[in-house]
Amino acid sequence: MFKKITFLFLLLISAFWGYSQNAQLSPLSKISLLTVGTGEELAAKFGHSAIRLQDPTLGIDEVYGYGTYDFEDPNFYLNFTRGKLSYTISRLPFKYFKYGYQQEKRWVREQSLDLTLEQRNAIVTFLEHNLLPENKKYKYDFLFDNCATRIPMVFEKTLGSDFDFDYSYLKEHLTFRELIRLKLNPNTWSNFGIDLALGSVIDRKASPYEHLFLPIYVYEQMKHTTLNGKPIVNKETVLVDIPEQVDDSPFYLSPAFWLGLLVLLVGYITFKDYNNRERSKWLDFALFFITGIAGVLIAFLWFATDHLATKANFNALWAFAPNLVIAFILVKKTIPKWMLTYTIFLTILLGITCVLWVFKIQVFSILLILVMLAVTMRYLYLIHHFRKEISIKK
DSSP, X not given: OHHHHHHHHHHHHHHHHHHOSSOOOOTTOEEEEEEEOOOSSGGGTTOEEEEEEEETTTTEEEEEEEEEOOTTSTTHHHHHHHTOOEEEEEEEEHHHHHXXXXXXXXXXXXXXXXXXXXXXXXXHHHHHHHHSTTTSEEEOBTTTBSTTTHHHHHHHHHHGGGEEEXXXXXXXXXXXXXXXXXXXXXXXXXXXXXXHHSOGGXXXXXXXXXXXXXXXXXXXXXXXXXXXXXXXXXXXXXXXXXXXXXXXXXXXXXXXXHHHHHHHHHHHHHHHHHHXXXXXXXXXXXXXXXXXXXXXXXXXXHHSSOOGGGSSOGGGGTSOTTHXXXXXXXXXXXXXXXXXXHHHHHHHXXXXXXXXXXXXXXXXXXXXXXXXXXXXXXXHHHHHHHHHHHHHHX
């Protein structure tokens, strides 16, 4: 009977807690920042940040985390692609939070915060207010509004001007692209895809505050943050001690391997075509079709989505969207004369891409050198071939 009464009592507390907007914690309550290491999946490569609340008097040990989403949302994939997907704040028991990351083999570190009871109540009241159905959804942005950027926002809104960051520990200010690359192996399809999709807007220097879009920078920043002139972190604990996973995929699965084969194939076929004075239509179709498809995707991300990081993407110069149509013209028996001018134009665009790269207006994937080498060889041969065809017709 006593166990049943205790269970009902805790159930009532839990129900009250879940709907209360004015938290009343006990003096034994604690609030801490949780930082999670990187995982194998692309979405997990940048880590995670969350806030933990413990109150042994009330039997509470919960984790508040931003940046969660629901696969059951209508038009999930379309909204995700267009940058219109609503993300939410969530709350779950710490034991499930910890177990999940143990299963994913990701480390978890905790920074206990030196806060008064009044400050702890203010933070939890703010988080609970965010959890209300009318408040919990927000428009996610990878660089400016994610699970990590929301953490300093919570503390700034609840602790006021007494909460102060010290950025002097930052020895250098990196660009957004450099920050993104910190946890990515350059010779992976995920990193190549990210560099293909993200535009020149991420090649500017991030301000010290903007570095906090990465959880590891929030973790480091909290070590150099004060509240009322005193360090806000009073204790650090490793809750899950697992080394970060090293990407050990075999080289033959890497983009460098396959793009290297592409260069060899294009070089061999082009040399053979030159000697035989012919043109391999299937190769031209493949190159133009693939670069055209890539160009269409880049244009879509640039102009048809709300993603800020995909704007002004000069990958569109070498991955030229009209190539998708031109590919079908190149398989015809008779090629129009203007194809010579068009191919010269494409070669000029490749040169402009290189200039933008040299002056760091946009920094491209190092793997793009292989792609540029392959298409440049073929474009130069096509210019030579089309000129000869035109001169013969004359």
